Amino acid sequence: MNWNEEYRRWNEFDALDEALRDQLNAMQGQDEAMEDAFYKNLEFGTGGMRGKLGPGTNRMNIYTVRRAAEGLAYYLENKGNEWLQKGVAVAYDSRYMSQQFAVEVARVLGRHDIPTYVFSSLRPTPELSFAVRHLRAAAGIVITASHNPPEYNGFKVYNEDGGQMPPAQANEVIHYVNQIENELMIPVIDQSSLEAKKLLTWIDDEVDEAYLEQLKTIQLHSLASGKLAEDLSIVFSPLHGTATHLVEKGLQQIGFEHVHVLAEQAKPDPEFSTVASPNPEEHQAFEMAIAKGKEVNADILLATDPDADRLGVAVPTEAGEYTVLTGNQTGALMLDYILSQQQLPDNAIMIKTIVTSEFGRIIAEHYNIDTLDTLTGFKFIGEKIRQFEQSGDHQFMFGYEESYGYLVKDFARDKDAVQAAVLAAEMAAYWKAQGKTLLEALEQLYERHGYFLEGLQSMKMEGKAGAEKIEHIMNDFRTNPLTEAGGLQVIAVEDYSTSTRQYVHDDSTEQIDLPQANVLKFILEDDCWFCLRPSGTEPKIKFYYGVKSGERHMSEARLQSVKASVKERI
Known part of the structure; x- marks a missing residue:
C-alpha cells in the first residue's frame, strides 16, 4: 500500500484508540506529516525500534508496540513450550506512554500464554538486563527512547542472556514481525484477566536488592x-x-x-x-x-x-x-x-x-x-x-x-x-x-x-527525504573515496557493508571478521582515522574522528584539519 491507502485503513478502523483518532483528525490537510507517518512501517531493526509518538505505521503507538510484541511471541513459540514458560521481563522509563506500552506488551504476550514480569515503576535499562538473567526469563523488553527528544519512545529487545539481541537472533524476530499484515487487528487480553491468570506479575524490590x-x-x-x-x-x-x-x-x-x-x-x-x-x-x-x-x-x-x-x-x-x-x-x-x-x-x-x-x-x-x-x-x-x-x-x-x-x-x-x-x-x-x-x-x-583526541559530528535528516540524503552521502563516499584528509594520506578504506578492507597503495583487499553493517572507516597515516555511520536509532548520520600525536597542540590541529576536509567534501 502507499501512504494514502495506509492512512485510509487506519481512518476507517472503527475501534481506533480515541487519543490516536483525535491526533489523526488533527493531521488533516498536512500531507507531508501524514506521508511521513504512513509511508512505511516503523522499522524493527536489530536493536528493536524507536520513533516519534503518534498515529501511523511509522510511529510509536499501541498498535506498532503490539506488532513488535506479537513478533516476539511467534519467535518464542517457534523455540518451544519450555521457552514460553520462562516468560519475558519488561521495564520502562519516564517517557510518555512508557508504562502503557509495557502493559500492552503483556496483553499481547498473554494471548500466547507467555507470562510477563513487569516492573511496578520505572527502572534503568541495565537493571532489565540483569532481571532477565536473575529471573531466567526467555527474553526482555525495555520501553525507552534513551536520550531522544520528548516526542520519541522505543522498544528494545533482549535475549535470554540479558544482552540486546545480536543480528542472528534479531533477524528471526524481525522475520516474524514483518509477517504481521495488520497491526490494528492483533488480539489482546485485558490487564485484570492477565493478573488473575498469573500471566502478568509485577516485580519490584527483590530484583533491586539482588542487583x-x-x-x-x-x-x-x-x-x-x-x-x-x-x-x-x-x-x-x-x-x-x-x-x-x-x-x-x-x-x-x-x-x-x-x-x-x-x-x-x-x-x-x-x-x-x-x-x-x-x-x-x-x-x-x-x-x-x-x-x-x-x-x-x-x-x-x-x-x-x-x-x-x-x-x-x-x-x-x-x-x-x-x-x-x-x-x-x-x-x-x-x-x-x-x-x-x-x-x-x-x-x-x-x-x-x-x-x-x-x-x-x-x-x-x-x-x-x-x-x-x-x-x-x-x-x-x-x-x-x-x-x-x-x-x-x-x-x-x-x-x-x-x-x-x-x-x-x-x-x-x-x-x-x-x-x-x-x-x-x-x-x-x-x-x-x-x-x-x-x-x-x-x-x-x-x-x-600519546595525545589521542577524538571528535563527533552529527547531521540530523528527518523523514523520507532525510533518509534519502543519508543514503546518498554514504554511496558517494563509497564510490568516490577520499585519498587524503587534513593533509594525511588514506592508507585503507574499511567498508563494513561488504566486510572488506581495501589498501590504497596496492589496491589489495582483505576480509574483516565482523558482521556486515552500513559503516565506512578511512584509515589515515600516523594512527589517525575517520568514520561515517548512519545512526540505527535516530534520523542522523554520524561522523567520527580519531587522531594521535606526541603533543596536544599537534593533535588538536590534526583533528580540526581532518574534520574540515570531511565537512568540505559533504
Whole structure:
C-alpha cells in the first residue's frame, strides 16, 4: 500500500484508540506529516525500534508496540513450550506512554500464554538486563527512547542472556514481525484477566536488592570505603530519568556520604524540562550540575541519561571551573584504573567498538591485555562476553564505547551507567588520595601513551527525504573515496557493508571478521582515522574522528584539519 491507502485503513478502523483518532483528525490537510507517518512501517531493526509518538505505521503507538510484541511471541513459540514458560521481563522509563506500552506488551504476550514480569515503576535499562538473567526469563523488553527528544519512545529487545539481541537472533524476530499484515487487528487480553491468570506479575524490590548486591562487586580498592569516600563530594543528576534510587544506594553501599542529588532533575519528567536534551554527551545537560558543583565544591559530577545506560562525568579544573569528559576519556580512565588495581588473569581481554578511540588499545597493551573490536552497539559487546563465558578463551575485564556506554562487571550484559557511576566515584576517591583530580590523571595517561583526541559530528535528516540524503552521502563516499584528509594520506578504506578492507597503495583487499553493517572507516597515516555511520536509532548520520600525536597542540590541529576536509567534501 502507499501512504494514502495506509492512512485510509487506519481512518476507517472503527475501534481506533480515541487519543490516536483525535491526533489523526488533527493531521488533516498536512500531507507531508501524514506521508511521513504512513509511508512505511516503523522499522524493527536489530536493536528493536524507536520513533516519534503518534498515529501511523511509522510511529510509536499501541498498535506498532503490539506488532513488535506479537513478533516476539511467534519467535518464542517457534523455540518451544519450555521457552514460553520462562516468560519475558519488561521495564520502562519516564517517557510518555512508557508504562502503557509495557502493559500492552503483556496483553499481547498473554494471548500466547507467555507470562510477563513487569516492573511496578520505572527502572534503568541495565537493571532489565540483569532481571532477565536473575529471573531466567526467555527474553526482555525495555520501553525507552534513551536520550531522544520528548516526542520519541522505543522498544528494545533482549535475549535470554540479558544482552540486546545480536543480528542472528534479531533477524528471526524481525522475520516474524514483518509477517504481521495488520497491526490494528492483533488480539489482546485485558490487564485484570492477565493478573488473575498469573500471566502478568509485577516485580519490584527483590530484583533491586539482588542487583545492588551484585553492585558491591564493582569495588576494587579499600579507599572507597574509608575516609576518602566520606570526604569525596559528588553531584549526581539522573536527568529526569530512572537512575536515582540505584545510583544513590550503590554509592552509599561503599561509603560515599556526600552525594548531592539534583532535586530539580531527580523527578521523572517526560518533557525533560530543565535541559534542552537529556543526553549527558551534550555539555548543556551539565549546566545545573556545574552550578551545584561550585556551590558544594564537588570533586566529581555525574549524570545519567533517562534510561541510565549512559554516564557523563565532569571534573574540576585548576581554574575552578568544570570540564565534561568525553566518553573516550572516561573510558580510558576507567580502563587504566581497572587494570592497575588488581591481579590480571593471563587471558584477560578488553572490548571496544570500531568508532571508539585507539587510546584504550594502547592502555590495554601497557598491561599486556588483549583488545577486541566490535561493530557499534553494545549488543556486540554483550554477544562476545557470552561467547567468552562459554568457551573460556578470555576473561572479560571491561567494555566501552565512545558514546558514554561502559560495562564493568558482566552481571548485566548491556552498558550500565549505575555500575559506571559507582566506579567513577571510587576512581575519583583513589586519585584524590594521590593528590590528583581525574583531569590530572588523564593528562598523566596522555603523557605516557600519546595525545589521542577524538571528535563527533552529527547531521540530523528527518523523514523520507532525510533518509534519502543519508543514503546518498554514504554511496558517494563509497564510490568516490577520499585519498587524503587534513593533509594525511588514506592508507585503507574499511567498508563494513561488504566486510572488506581495501589498501590504497596496492589496491589489495582483505576480509574483516565482523558482521556486515552500513559503516565506512578511512584509515589515515600516523594512527589517525575517520568514520561515517548512519545512526540505527535516530534520523542522523554520524561522523567520527580519531587522531594521535606526541603533543596536544599537534593533535588538536590534526583533528580540526581532518574534520574540515570531511565537512568540505559533504
